[in-house]
Amino acid sequence: MVSLSSCGNTIRGMGQDTANAVDATQDAGRRVDRAAR
Numbered sequence: 001m002v003s004l005s006s007c008g009n010t011i012r013g014m015g016q017d018t019a020n021a022v023d024a025t026q027d028a029g030r031r032v033d034r035a036a037r
Helices: 007-034
Strands: none
Touching: none
């Protein structure tokens, strides 16, 4: 994990990373769901 100079940036950056991971997970889930049909 890259350490950033300010706590606010770290929290915001982590939030974005988490949101991106959630989006990717949901997208993968949708693809699997479509493939299963």
